[in-house]
Amino acid sequence: MTAPGSNPHLPAPERRTPVTTYRLQLGESLTFADARALLPYLRQLGVTDLYLSPVLAASPGSTHGYDVVDHTHISAVMGGREGLEELAREAHAAGMGIVIDIVPNHMSVPTPAWHNPPLWSVLRDGTDSPYAAWFDAPAGDKLLMPVLGQRIGQVLADGELTVERLAVPTEPERGEQWVLRYYDQVFPLAPGTHDLPLPELLGRQHYRLAYWRVGDEELNYRRFFDIVTLAAVRVEDPEVFAGSHALILDLLQNGTIDALRVDHPDGLADPEGYLERLSRATAGAWIAAEKILAPDEFLPQSWRTAGTTGYDAAWRIDQMQVDPAGVRTLGALMRELTGNVPLDYARVSGDAKREIIAGSLASEVNRLVDLLHAFTSRDLYLSDHTFRDLRACVVELLVAADRYRAYVLPGRQADPEQAAVLRETAERARATLDTDQYPTLDLVVAILLGEQVGAGEPSDTPERAEIITRFQQVCGAVTAKGVEDTTFYRWTHLTSLTEVGGDPAGFALPADEAHAWAQRVQHDWPATMVTSTTHDTKRSEDVRARIDVLASYSSEWVELVHRLRDLTAGIRPADMDGVTENLLWQTLWGTWAPGSADPMTGERLGAYLIKAAREQKSWTTWTAPDTVREDQLAHYAAALLARADVAEELNEFAALTARAVRDTILANKAMTLTWLGVADVYQGSEVTRTSLVDPDNRRPVAYAGAAGLQTALERVSQAPTDAAMSLDDAKLRLTSQLCRLRADRPDTFVGSRSGYRALPTTTACAFAYARLLDEEADVVVVVRRLGRRLERLGGWGNHTIVLPQGKWTDVLTGAEVTGGTRLLGEVVGDEPVAVLARPRADA
Known part of the structure; x- marks a missing residue:
């Protein structure tokens, strides 16, 4: 240890x-x-x-x-x-x-169920199963299996359930077993029940088969968020x-x-x-x-x-490249396209959470309120707090929560910082409640904090412990489904900001705030991870970078969208949803990569937009899809990619923004690989990718062959630095150079000997820091940000940076640089990033 x-x-x-x-x-x-x-x-x-x-x-x-x-x-x-x-x-x-x-x-609830041996055992043997304690459900209750395509009475009437003998592959030692089959679904039968009439047989099982729509309201096992096929384990x-x-x-x-x-x-x-x-x-x-951390949240020490x-680093890297000057212009376009959709982020988020609470997570919320009501009803001093008021307070607390959860352990005094999180949440919730409900809100908060209430019943009872724990787990699920899986698809102001763990309400991030955050994380968590693309990101780092640039070209972007709308008015669906349309235009641009080895296709773009629209839950959903309008949307998206006039317009905008896009992609990659801790490269992200949310971001990567990454790396490793190098080659070269630097100097970047120091510059268009080895600067990184603003100001001019004293070598160009106060033009020149390393005596 x-x-x-x-x-x-x-x-x-x-x-x-x-x-x-x-x-x-x-x-x-x-x-x-x-x-x-x-x-x-x-x-x-x-x-x-x-x-x-x-x-x-x-x-x-x-x-x-x-x-x-x-x-x-x-x-x-x-x-x-x-x-x-x-x-x-x-x-x-x-x-x-x-x-x-x-x-x-969690574990999977697979089809057939026997693929999961612990679950199969619990379904067959109930509390006698050696796995009876595994799944997070009330002890002794029948597990609800909402798998039926219609209500159970109709299923029985239609003869869709059959009893048969089956050799279960995961239990070969048992030979053939009696099972219950519903099409591809197979469930075990409790011993000795196979010859009962079907209605009686069903009543004797340790599970309850039900219509799939019953699950949202009555499911009795905790899930991963609202996914019925992922059952939580204890x-x-x-x-x-x-x-x-x-x-x-x-x-x-x-x-x-x-x-x-x-x-x-x-x-x-x-x-x-x-x-x-x-x-x-x-x-x-x-x-x-x-x-997933809130913008002002750090990991508990x-x-x-x-x-x-690394999501906490990823969104900050992006937002430092977002020009705050674009906030109003892009907001006006969102208002124009979306019509009556609220333009207050907090309201959009709150509305989405309420829908989730009333919909897909209703069973979890209902269970929590039932526990609270049972707890208060047993105590005469608390019995006048009604079920309705308790539910209202729980709902408003869940809506008001601005982070995944607080961390309060049953039976222990709450950490003051975590207690403050709950109390601040309660004050926001209070504004939405009737004054007569204030005492109930105070009671609920006291219960959740483990404080003594009512007649003084001990605060560490199993009932109280379950309430405290369930609230925190439900809070995380509501936040994930309400914010990241709903609000982030509805809030289309600048879609690159609606990333996992992101802060879209903040829009742009000042350099000083980024430095302050990095210094604190480096001090406390010197081996944390920094990432930019993952299997969970809603857009790859390159798609986000292209969208980030829109804030710097907001007026030109609005004009382009208007021209594209006019050009394609004849094929645009008549009832196209405005939120979806704004998302479409930004996604089309974010994945527009002329000359890329990873071009967007109509099939991929259409599939993404349908998924995004279902996550919006406004005009189509996963459970009630409007397939006609979805098909129209997908066809429109494919037509946009196929039209020469659309391509001409987008290519002109791509030419206008080419320098900004290139600089942003390369600068962001350099920061990912040098800013803090352990750097992660997601498969294929060493070159540009047009990937969108899963499953699109899990597409295979071409490593082998003449056009594969292995051949490309050999080529760029031998090539001299060249401004005309393709963006893919430039990104691959940069990634390799910085990965090798990290491998050569691991203690500078990760661990107890590493450190971080902000370096002063005279312009906000440069972000500079030193990575320290034993408190001494060993690597210096300077990235260009807000490039268009810099161009309008005439370039670096007389702006300076204060480098640590001594001799430095630019890792990317080989140039020699002397420390001290230097002109940025001499250090960075026309490049998006400069990475300087202190020469080693053994080099």
Whole structure:
């Protein structure tokens, strides 16, 4: 474990700390064997660690691996345990580590159910199952399985349920079993019930089959957000932790894997306790947590983790390239296209949360209010707080929450900072309640904080503990579904800002705020992760960069949209939704990449827009799709890509903004690779990609062949610096140069010896910092920002930067630079970024 007095957020000295990871999305199209073939390329690129998507056995046909069905087996599709071990051996021989993504919060409810052995056991044996404590549902209750296409009475009348004998592949030792079949769905039968009449047979099972629409209101197991096919597990139970982590821990202990990324810890009952247990069980391995932070939120200091997976850095990198001058012009266009849609971000977010609370997460909210009402009804002093008032207060607290959750542990006094989060949330909620409900709100907050209420019943009862925990878990789910999966598709002011963990209401980010944030994170979390594109980002880093540039060309953009609308008025759907249309134009531009090896297609663009519209939940939804209007939207999008007049207009705008787009893409990549901690390169993002939200961002990457990345890297590694180099080649070259720099100077970028210092410049168009080694500047980074503003001001002119004293070498150009006060034009010149390294004596 970490030595006494050292930073608790660093891995133990004997554990590997990644420096630069390369994220691979494994599956049928990218197996362990395929990953092995990439090792020479990744080593040449400068990568130090492979970062693998979940590798445990997942649902049949899974394209992502987060739908785990069996914690005791490595995915056979990927190559099984033998394939993983062989990949690890070759990676380690090449000096590279292995980071694995793990999923502690949930398991898949697959079709058929027997693919998940613990779930199959619970469905068959109920409380007698050895896995009875695994799933987060009321003890002894029948698990609701909302899988029927119509109500149960009609299903029975139509004879759609059958009883049959089946050899279950996951339990070969049992031979044939009696099962209940509903088309592709298969469920086990409780022993001795197979020969009962169907109605009686159904009543004797440990589960209840139901019409799929029943799930939102009556589902009784906790899910991952509102996904019925992902059932939460109670990893806070030591036996569940042991059973679900044994294989991963064995792989760590025997040296097959080196570090972990933890998916969605906010879904857990006790994230802090889980991370503490995981850190102990791994003997202090490097662990990154996928924690979504509010703009003014930092990770709790008590968490035993290296930091986040990097969304908090990603949106800040983007927003530093957004010109605040564009806010009103782009807002006016949003108002013009969307009509009566509210233009107050907080209102849009609040409305979306209320819809989620009343809709897909109604069962979770109902369960929480039922618990509160039962708790207060038992105490005479509290019994006059009605169900209606309790529900109103819970709803308003959930709507008012400005972060995923607070962290209050049942039976412990609430941390003052976390208590303040809840109290501030309550004050925002108070403004929406009747004055007669204020006492109920105060009571609910007191209960959630573990304070004594009423007749003085002990505050650490199981009932109180469940209320405290459930509220925090529901709060995270409502925030995720209401904000990131609804509001972020409705708020189209500048869509590059509606990224995971982002702050679209903030629009642009001043340099001073970015420096202050980075200095604090570096001090507390020197091995955190910084990323720019992931499997979860709604747009790739390059798509976001192109959209960022619109804030600098807002007037020209508005004129272009008006021309495009006029040109295509004859084919635009007559009832096209304005929010969707504004999203369409920005997406069309963000993915417009003339000459790119990754061009947008009509099929991909149409599929994305349909998904986005369903997430908006305004005129079409996942559960009630308006397929006619969706088809019209997809056809319109495909027609836009096919029309020569549209292409001509977009190409002219691309020519106008080419310098800004190029500079933004390269500057942002340089920051991702040098700003803080462990840098992550998502597969294929070493060149430009037009990727949109999943599954689009999980498309295969072309590594081999004449046009593949391996050939391209060999070409650009030999080529001299050339301003005429294609953007793809320039980005690949930059990525490789900086990855290699990181590999050569790991302690400068990651860990206890690394540091961060803002460097003063006389213009806001330069963002500069030094990465420190033992408190001394070792690498200096200067990036160009707000390039069009800089052009209008006549360039760098007499603006200066104060470099640390001494001799420096520009890593990207080879030029020699002397420290002190220097003209920015001499240091950066016409490039988007300068990276200076202090010469080493052993170089």
